[in-house]
Amino acid sequence: MSEWSVTELMAAVMSRELRDGEVVVMGAVPALPMAACRLARATHAPNLEFIVGGSGTVSPEPDRLPLGSCGGDLAPAATTLPLPDVVLLEGRGDAFDVFCAGGLQIDAHGNCNLICVGEWERPKLRGPGTVGLPFLPNTKRSILYTQSHTPRTFVERVDFVSGPGHPTGADEDRPYRKEGPSLVVTPLATLDFDDSGRMRLRSVHPGVAPQDVYAATGFELAPGPEPTTTPPPTDEELAVLRSFDPDGILRR
Amino acid sequence: MPFLDPAEAVERFLEPDSGLGVGGMQLSAAPMALVREVVRRRIPVARLITSPSASIQADLLIAAGLVREIVSPYVGFEYLGLAPGFRREVEGGRLRVLEIDEGSLTHALWAGSGGVPFVPVPPGLDLTDIPAVDPEMFRRVTDPFTGQERWAVRSLRPDTVFIACAVADEAANVAFDRFPYTDRIMALAARRLVVQVEEVVPAGALADRAPGSTLPSFLIDAVVVAPGGCHPTGFPGRYEADDEALGSYLRAARDPETFGRHLAEIVGEDAGGER
Numbered sequence: 001m002s003e004w005s006v007t008e009l010m011a012a013v014m015s016r017e018l019r020d021g022e023v024v025v026m027g028a029v030p031a032l033p034m035a036a037c038r039l040a041r042a043t044h045a046p047n048l049e050f051i052v053g054g055s056g057t058v059s060p061e062p063d064r065l066p067l068g069s070c071g072g073d074l075a076p077a078a079t080t081l082p083l084p085d086v087v088l089l090e091g092r093g094d095a096f097d098v099f100c101a102g103g104l105q106i107d108a109h110g111n112c113n114l115i116c117v118g119e120w121e122r123p124k125l126r127g128p129g130t131v132g133l134p135f136l137p138n139t140k141r142s143i144l145y146t147q148s149h150t151p152r153t154f155v156e157r158v159d160f161v162s163g164p165g166h167p168t169g170a171d172e173d174r175p176y177r178k179e180g181p182s183l184v185v186t187p188l189a190t191l192d193f194d195d196s197g198r199m200r201l202r203s204v205h206p207g208v209a210p211q212d213v214y215a216a217t218g219f220e221l222a223p224g225p226e227p228t229t230t231p232p233p234t235d236e237e238l239a240v241l242r243s244f245d246p247d248g249i250l251r252r
Numbered sequence: 253m254p255f256l257d258p259a260e261a262v263e264r265f266l267e268p269d270s271g272l273g274v275g276g277m278q279l280s281a282a283p284m285a286l287v288r289e290v291v292r293r294r295i296p297v298a299r300l301i302t303s304p305s306a307s308i309q310a311d312l313l314i315a316a317g318l319v320r321e322i323v324s325p326y327v328g329f330e331y332l333g334l335a336p337g338f339r340r341e342v343e344g345g346r347l348r349v350l351e352i353d354e355g356s357l358t359h360a361l362w363a364g365s366g367g368v369p370f371v372p373v374p375p376g377l378d379l380t381d382i383p384a385v386d387p388e389m390f391r392r393v394t395d396p397f398t399g400q401e402r403w404a405v406r407s408l409r410p411d412t413v414f415i416a417c418a419v420a421d422e423a424a425n426v427a428f429d430r431f432p433y434t435d436r437i438m439a440l441a442a443r444r445l446v447v448q449v450e451e452v453v454p455a456g457a458l459a460d461r462a463p464g465s466t467l468p469s470f471l472i473d474a475v476v477v478a479p480g481g482c483h484p485t486g487f488p489g490r491y492e493a494d495d496e497a498l499g500s501y502l503r504a505a506r507d508p509e510t511f512g513r514h515l516a517e518i519v520g521e522d523a524g525g526e527r
Contacts, residue, residue, distance in 0.1 A: 028278060028305065028330045054277040054305055055431055055488075067331040070278040070305070070431065072488030082464075083277070083304065083433045087358040091374030114326075115351065120385050126342040128328030128335065131304055134353045134376040162353075164379035176375040 004233045005251040006187045007032060007147075008241055009205060012233035013190055014100070014143055015039040017183050022097040024050040025090070025139070027131055031065040031249045032145060033100035035241055042240045051096075056081040065249045090135040093176055099132075099139040102146045105158045108219045109197050110144060110165025110181035112136070113158035120160055133163030141179035149186035151218030166197025189213045190230055191221070200224035206232055254424045254474050258289040258448075258522065261474040265444045266295055266412045269320075273301040273410030273442060274309045275435035276485060278330045279493035282309035283414040283448040285481030285522050291316045292519040299323065301410050303434050304354035308485060308501060309414075311335040314347060315505050316515060321348035323389065323408065325357055332498055336505035351386045353377060356405040358434055360389070363407035365440035370404045378403055413442035416482050417467075418490070420447065422455040424469040431488050432465065439467055446474045448481050450490055478522070 014036035018024060022045070026033040030052050037050035038061070049059050053069025060077035081089075089095035103112030104127045112133055118124035136142050146153055166180045183202075184191040190202045200222040204210055210227050233241070241250060256264070266272060272290075276282030287309045290297070295318065302310050302324040310327045313319050315337025327338040341347035352360075359371045372393060377383060383390035383403045393404040415438065418429040426447045428436060439445050447467070458466055484497035504514030 028326075028328070054303075054433055068279050068493065069330065070280040070433070070488070071486055071492060072280075072430075072490070073492065074488075075430075080430060082436075083431075084358050084362070084437055087304075087355050087434075091355055091359075091376075093375065115382075120351075120381070122345050123343055126334075126339045128338075129324060129326035130351075130353050130380070130382065131326045132354045134380045134382065135355060135374075136376065137379055138374065138376040161379070161381045164376065174375070174379065177379075 002235055002238050004238055006205065007250040008233050008238060009230065010145065010185050010187065011035040011039060011241055011250060012237045013185050013230060014145065015043070017143055018045055018048055018098060020045040021047045023095065024048065024098040024100060025096045026050065026100040027053050028069050029067070030069045031067065035065060035245065035250055038244055039237060039240050043237070051081065051086060054083055056083050056086050063244065064247050065245050067249065090132060090138065093138045097140040099136050099142040101133055101136060101142055101144055101163055103158070103163060105153060105155050106144055106146060106184065107155050107158045107165065108199050109168055110184070110193060110199065111158045111161045112144065112163030112165065113160045115160040115162045117159055130162035137164045137174070137177045137180060139178065141182045143183050143185065144181050145185040147187060149188045149216045151216065154217040154219065156219035166193055168197065188216060194222045194224060198222040201227045203228045203230040205230045254469065254472060256474045256476060258285050258476050258478065261446045261476050262286060262289040262293060262295065265446050265473050266290065268295050269298045270411040271299040271301060272297045273413040273438050274306065275303055275413070275415035275433065275438055276306065276309050276482070277303050277433040278305045279307050279485045279498065280431065280488055281416045281433065281435065282307060282482050282485040283416040284309060284483060284485065285448050285476060285478035286414040286446060287312060288519050288522055290318065291515065294318065296320070301408055302327065303438065304357060307335065308498065311337040311505065312518065314338050314341050315511060319347060321350060323350040323352055323357070325352055325354045329498060329502060332495065332502060336502055350389050351382045352389055353382060356389070358437065360405045360408040361434065361437045361441045364409040365437055368407055370406050372402045372404045409441050409443055410438070412444045412446065413438050414446050414448065415439055416448045416487065418449065419451045419453050419458070420449040420475045420477070421453050421458050424472055424475045425458055425466060426472065426475065427458045427461050427466045429489050436467065439471065444473045445471055446476060447472055448476045448478050450479050450487060452477055481522070
């Protein structure tokens with residue numbers, strides 16, 4: 001087995017979660033979800049399509065992963081949707097299958113927060129803003145990811161809900177609600193949600209103990225099956241990932 | 253002729269203490285030649301409206317202390333980090349944020365461009381804390397067809413809009429290149445529109461462009477020719493974002509004192525058309 005970086009492992013994990021024929025949307029700093037989508041297309045999901053952030057590019061295949069989501073380096077792409085069209089389709093609710101998202105905070109029920117830490121009126125930390133995260137419950141399902149698995153990121157309840165996760169109470173008034181977050185991918189572990197919508201540990205990455213994950217999570221994870229070890233990227237997966245990542249963005 | 257230099261365009265078409273919309277997405281196509289002119293002249297902006305994701309075109313105006321309130325789904329520097337001016341002013345309680353998401357913003361601009369006073373917004377926003385903190389932009393309405401309660405967003409019509417386009421022809425029609433982002437609908441919602449362009453082409457040269465990728469001159473108050481004028485952001489297909497210059501901005505803007513010196517350099521950037 002070749003040496004791999006934890007971000008390459010995260011890309012492989014996210015890729016395996018994607019299914020053939022799905023349409024995936026992603027936001028700013030797209031390298032990781034974009035790598036996952038391209039890997040999926042090259043392996044088990046040749047008919048998957050993905051839209052990169054504000055560019056509106058559909059399944060672009062540049063020679064190297066881009067750092068940004070709106071630059072001229074998102075080429076070639078067979079088609080491009082003008083950004084207002086992407087926004088319209090997000091609202092329609094049946095055009096996109098998977099939303100890849102994250103936050104300054106992610107909570108026990110998969111709510112995300114890109115707005116603020118502390119009180120909204122006078123925040124301790126002002127985040128950039130929510131962009132498209134309110135569309136999360138309106139998309140078939142979502143995959144959450146973050147490079148920061150700490151008690152500050154993983155909190156019992158986000159200080160501000162800017163990207164809704166699983167419902168915590170009765171929710172009959174929201175018939176549009178779909179599957180919600182299905183997976184959370186971090187540098188330490190993969191996590192999913194039990195029937196009540198509470199986050200639980202699914203697998204720990206090689207070299208990480210479940211105890212490390214519990215210590216890095218600011219709330220009590222729901223009990224679940226014995227966590228497995230995340231299968232590392234295979235040689236084939238690594239070869240694909242590196243074929244479009246000559247700059248090693250995923251190895252930084 | 254609507255071709256003006258940045259100073260004339262800003263002087264004539266941006267009223268002090270009015271609403272300004274700025275185009276450009278993330279680190280691309282920010283109309284910086286115009287924004288720097290606003291900073292140079294220290295024109296206060298009562299309300300800044302941005303695209304779904306703004307960077308230095310918003311942060312520079314905010315850090316210079318010129319913005320009273322902002323309507324924006326995102327102010328940040330994408331892979332380079334958070335926006336220092338925006339953070340400092342919001343955390344210090346000096347900048348009022350009218351919280352909004354990209355969906356509501358886009359619908360509000362469509363509405364503004366079509367004379368629609370408000371629009372019920374798509375599902376999802378109702379499950380966030382956003383509408384509750386922003387009664388200026390969001391109110392409850394009853395769907396007259398189903399009787400269901402929903403959130404509606406107020407339409408947006410910026411008093412002045414600045415966007416960057418690829419080219420203008422000699423008759424001051426303009427064309428977008430590959431990525432119009434939301435700049436075109438912001439332009440349609442504008443009361444006064446100033447377009448910064450990279451290049452001028454002969455009259456008639458835009459005739460073959462696809463409808464929807466151009467704007468006719470009758471909608472445009474002024475065209476400002478500013479090659480490289482989106483710097484330090486990029487212009488897709490022409491130049492990439494200058495990460496080094498953006499990095500210097502981010503470092504300087506953390507501290508008001510270093511920022512003052514940096515500001516002098518930044519606003520000097522367009523002098524003589526060189527940088």
